[in-house]
Amino acid sequence: xxxxxxxxxxxxxxxxxxxxxxxxxxxxxxxxxxxxxxxxxxxxxxxxxxxxxxxxxxxxxxxxxxxxxxxxxxxxxxxxxxxxxxxxxxxxxxxxxxxxxxxxxxxxxxxxxxxxxxxxxxxxxxxxxxxxxxxxxxxxxxxxxxxxxxxxxxxxxxxxxxxxxxxxxxxxxxxxxxxxxxxxxxxxxxxxxxxxxxxxxxxxxxxxxxxxxxxxxxxxxxxxxxxxxxxxxxxxxxxxxxxxxxxxxxxxxxxxxxxxxxxxxxxxxxxxxxxxxxxxxxxxxxxxxxxxxxxxxxxxxxxxxxxxxxxxxxxxxxxxxxxxxxxxxxxxxxxxxxxxxxxxxxxxxxxxxxxxxxxxxxxxxxxxxxxxxxxxxxxxxxxxxxxxxxxxxxxxxxxxxxxxxxxxxxxxxxxxxxxxxxxxx
Amino acid sequence: xxxxxxxxxxxxxxxxxxxxxxxxxxxxxxxxxxxxxxxxxxxxxxxxxxxxxxxxxxxxxxxxxxxxxxxxxxxxxxxxxxxxxxxxxxxxxxxxxxxxxxxxxxxxxxxxxxxxxxxxxxxxxxxxxxxxxxxxxxxxxxxxxxxxxxxxxxxxxxxxxxxxxxxxxxxxxxxxxxxxxxxxxxxxxxxxxxxxxxxxxxxxxxxxxxxxxxxxxxxxxxxxxxxxxxxxxxxxxxxxxxxxxxxxxxxxxxxxxxxxxxxxxxxxxxxxxxxxxxxxxxxxxxxxxxxxxxxxxxxxxxxxxxxxxxxxxxxxxxxxxxxxxxxxxxxxxxxxxxxxxxxxxxxxxxxxxxxxxxxxxxxxxxxxxxxxxxxxxxxxxxxxxxxxxxxxxxxxxxxxxxxxxxxxxxxxxxxxxxxxxxxxx
Numbered sequence: 122x123x124x125x126x127x128x129x130x131x132x133x134x135x136x137x138x139x140x141x142x143x144x145x146x147x148x149x150x151x152x153x154x155x156x157x158x159x160x161x162x163x164x165x166x167x168x169x170x171x172x173x174x175x176x177x178x179x180x181x182x183x184x185x186x187x188x189x190x191x192x193x194x195x196x197x198x199x200x201x202x203x204x205x206x207x208x209x210x211x212x213x214x215x216x217x218x219x220x221x222x223x224x225x226x227x228x229x230x231x232x233x234x235x236x237x238x239x240x241x242x243x244x245x246x247x248x249x250x251x252x253x254x255x256x257x258x259x260x261x262x263x264x265x266x267x268x269x270x271x272x273x274x275x276x277x278x279x280x281x282x283x284x285x286x287x288x289x290x291x292x293x294x295x296x297x298x299x300x301x302x303x304x305x306x307x308x309x310x311x312x313x314x315x316x317x318x319x320x321x322x323x324x325x326x327x328x329x330x331x332x333x334x335x336x337x338x339x340x341x342x343x344x345x346x347x348x349x350x351x352x353x354x355x356x357x358x359x360x361x362x363x364x365x366x367x368x369x370x371x372x373x374x375x376x377x378x379x380x381x382x383x384x385x386x387x388x389x390x391x392x393x394x395x396x397x398x399x400x401x402x403x404x405x406x407x408x409x410x411x412x413x414x415x416x417x418x419x420x421x422x423x424x425x426x427x428x429x430x431x432x433x434x435x436x437x438x439x440x441x442x443x444x445x446x447x448x449x450x451x452x453x454x455x456x457x458x459x460x461x462x463x464x465x466x467x468x469x470x471x472x473x474x475x476x477x478x479x480x481x482x483x484x485x486x487x488x489x490x491x492x493x494x495x496x497x498x499x500x501x502x503x504x505x506x507x508x509x510x511x512x513x514x515x516x517x518x519x520x521x522x523x524x525x526x527x528x529x530x531x532x533x534x535x536x537x538x539x540x541x542x543x544x545x546x
Numbered sequence: 547x548x549x550x551x552x553x554x555x556x557x558x559x560x561x562x563x564x565x566x567x568x569x570x571x572x573x574x575x576x577x578x579x580x581x582x583x584x585x586x587x588x589x590x591x592x593x594x595x596x597x598x599x600x601x602x603x604x605x606x607x608x609x610x611x612x613x614x615x616x617x618x619x620x621x622x623x624x625x626x627x628x629x630x631x632x633x634x635x636x637x638x639x640x641x642x643x644x645x646x647x648x649x650x651x652x653x654x655x656x657x658x659x660x661x662x663x664x665x666x667x668x669x670x671x672x673x674x675x676x677x678x679x680x681x682x683x684x685x686x687x688x689x690x691x692x693x694x695x696x697x698x699x700x701x702x703x704x705x706x707x708x709x710x711x712x713x714x715x716x717x718x719x720x721x722x723x724x725x726x727x728x729x730x731x732x733x734x735x736x737x738x739x740x741x742x743x744x745x746x747x748x749x750x751x752x753x754x755x756x757x758x759x760x761x762x763x764x765x766x767x768x769x770x771x772x773x774x775x776x777x778x779x780x781x782x783x784x785x786x787x788x789x790x791x792x793x794x795x796x797x798x799x800x801x802x803x804x805x806x807x808x809x810x811x812x813x814x815x816x817x818x819x820x821x822x823x824x825x826x827x828x829x830x831x832x833x834x835x836x837x838x839x840x841x842x843x844x845x846x847x848x849x850x851x852x853x854x855x856x857x858x859x860x861x862x863x864x865x866x867x868x869x870x871x872x873x874x875x876x877x878x879x880x881x882x883x884x885x886x887x888x889x890x891x892x893x894x895x896x897x898x899x900x901x902x903x904x905x906x907x908x909x910x911x912x913x914x915x916x917x918x919x920x921x922x923x924x925x926x927x928x929x930x931x932x933x934x935x936x937x938x939x940x941x942x943x944x945x946x947x948x949x950x951x952x953x954x955x956x957x958x959x960x961x962x963x964x965x966x967x968x969x970x971x
Binding site: 350 | 787796803807840
């Protein structure tokens with residue numbers, strides 16, 4: 122009986138499958154295993170499945186890595202690249218990626234692959250939870266009709282179905298999966314009960330916020346777009362400050378200081394696999410919207426960096442340009458839709474010889490190598506490891522340093538011209 | 547000696563003129579008088595000057611009204627409509643309005659009038675403080691060259707000059723003038739010292755944030771635009787929710803609840819004499835920006851309200867429409883650039899018979915009058931006095947109520963169709 126599933130979860134007898142062992146799915150699988158549920162991690166990428174099955178991390182995340190090896194060692198987490206392993210599970214959580222393509226079109230190929238696996242098993246008395254970020258009405262217009270038609274079962278009676286979007290900050294899942302409220306948008310009250318019980322198993326104190334399936338999809342997008350638009354607004358302010366001959370970061374600090382109604386973020390790159398695309402998921406509309414302008418603005422910042430350098434230093438063709446930081450955010454190795462990677466490509470288009478160092482990204486050069494007589498150094502990411510580099514950069518022999526994130530103060534450089542995004546030169 | 551002015555302020559021997567006794571100038575004049583300085587309030591509007599000189603308020607603000615009558619009674623605040631009275635003063639604070647015109651062009655006529663008065667007196671050893679919101683570089687490109695040319699004096703040596711923008715929430719000056727940090731952008735260190743001392747006289751604990759004159763102008767605009775854009779974003783989310791058949795306010799609550807990175811405001815009208823125009827002050831640029839799209843969106847919300855009503859009820863021509871709330875914000879009588887006033891005008895353009903009630907705005911009708919068999923009731927403002935009106939509206943015999951601010955829940959209405967901005971009907 123589906124109605125027995127909440128109690129089965131509570132008592133730890135339920136088995137959970139997590140489809141997709143990426144940066145959303147793997148931390149969730151590990152935390153669920155740690156909370157006392159048997160978890161089957163499934164990934165169609167054989168290499169990734171093999172790495173995880175040995176208790177090793179396929180990407181940089183030390184805190185989750187420690188728990189992963191424990192969970193694999195105790196047998197609470199097993200891994201498979203075969204979808205049929207989900208037959209044994211009571212709850213199936215879909216965490217696959219929903220990226221956008223080169224024309225910014227939505228790419229649901231991974232979602233459809235996952236749903237095909239889900240449909241290979243008998244869904245009776247099981248629960249399906251959509252954890253991926255999705256376009257509003259994905260559950261009611263795509264997932265629900267497909268599952269009903271192919272299974273012949275009644276939703277919320279024979280099987281549970283809910284949207285429960287991920288909202289952790291990348292790299293903070295080990296804390297935030299225990300602390301953040303969960304948004305639950307089930308197709309009915311039984312689905313809500315099952316999904317709520319699953320997350321309360323992680324922490325009984327976890328707050329559950331019930332809404333509709335479409336409301337849950339939209340709440341996730343609102344969360345990300347709110348941040349993304351505010352990053353864009355900070356960047357717009359920075360550009361106004363440049364235009365008026367001022368230092369945007371300094372003015373933003375003044376505007377925020379002691380003023381509770383003002384929380385303008387720091388100017389800098391805004392992108393990455395979530396924020397960069399989520400606007401399009403909500404806002405696939407022909408009219409100009411705040412989201413569309415915010416996107417245009419943030420996407421133009423890497424070009425603005427290169428244009429500013431050329432204005433100050435002349436053409437970059439053939440010149441050595443050191444780029445520090447390739448990941449899309451601080452202290453991460455994730456380069457998906459990274460604005461730093463975009464800067465690298467733009468620099469190459471202008472004929473520069475680009476040397477990239479990122480302490481967290483494998484395959485990049487060492488700091489010593491890239492700082493061997495570069496013409497320009499671009500500090501493109503705010504990794505903590507970069508905080509103390511001003512003296513080294515100042516002695517590198519470069520003509521200019523471009524500080525995207527305002528990590529340094531002008532006074533830290535005596536030989537090198539200091540340039541900062543949002544600061545007039 | 548100008549260098550003696552800070553001590554003269556500290557000891558209470560300085561005289562301060564405040565040019566403009568509006569919603570910025572009058573509370574400041576009253577608070578300065580209360581802090582132990584002799585204040586001369588100047589307004590070219592004879593009627594306003596006469597009212598204030600008797601210790602009466604020219605607009606609704608009870609907390610400041612009480613202090614005003616004290617300050618007039620004790621002689622700490624005197625009032626004049628003649629600019630030459632500022633001859634006796636050491637500090638001249640310009641608080642006049644800087645509105646935009648019907649083509650959204652900047653209107654500096656009041657500022658130029660004030661500067662003409664300032665230039666009638668000998669500025670030696672005096673300080674001039676620009677408190678009005680202004681376009682970046684107003685001080686350095688307009689005020690400074692004018693004062694230097696006409697007076698023949700040296701800035702920061704013979705006279706002090708600084709931008710110190712107002713940032714209080716309208717109606718909160720009696721608290722916020724004591725608590726908020728002050729942004730001080732002087733033309734030099736002596737100007738900064740004089741302006742800082744003036745605000746520390748109000749409260750020694752007041753935080754002083756030093757920046758450039760242009761930085762101070764921009765920080766004020768950033769502060770307001772940040773809020774305005776976030777209101778627009780909330781409204782954009784509300785419109786998406788309508789499109790997807792959901793309730794935007796409910797989804798925004800879910801997105802914000804317990805999630806420290808998300809502070810989406812409530813959807814509703816955004817306008818008024820500050821927020822509605824400040825974007826144009828910063829952003830007088832031919833290209834589309836976030837600010838310009840936010841402005842377009844917020845300005846279109848009143849039409850959206852009327853369009854939604856017509857879609858549900860048919861043409862409004864000849865129909866009685868009750869509008870509750872005319873002021874631009876809660877618990878205020880300020881109707882300047884009020885979106886509610888815009889709704890009223892749009893309704894009239896559609897031929898409706900519009901009945902307006904606002905408990906704070908003189909000349910509007912009573913609640914009983916406007917609720918006599920209206921076809922529609924629009925709750926256009928979130929005055930506290932409106933909170934408990936759902937039962938009265940439900941019994942008024944109207945067909946629909948439109949709740950701009952989400953003050954009510956659908957369940958509060960049994961006879962009347964409930965419509966809410968951002969909620970699909």
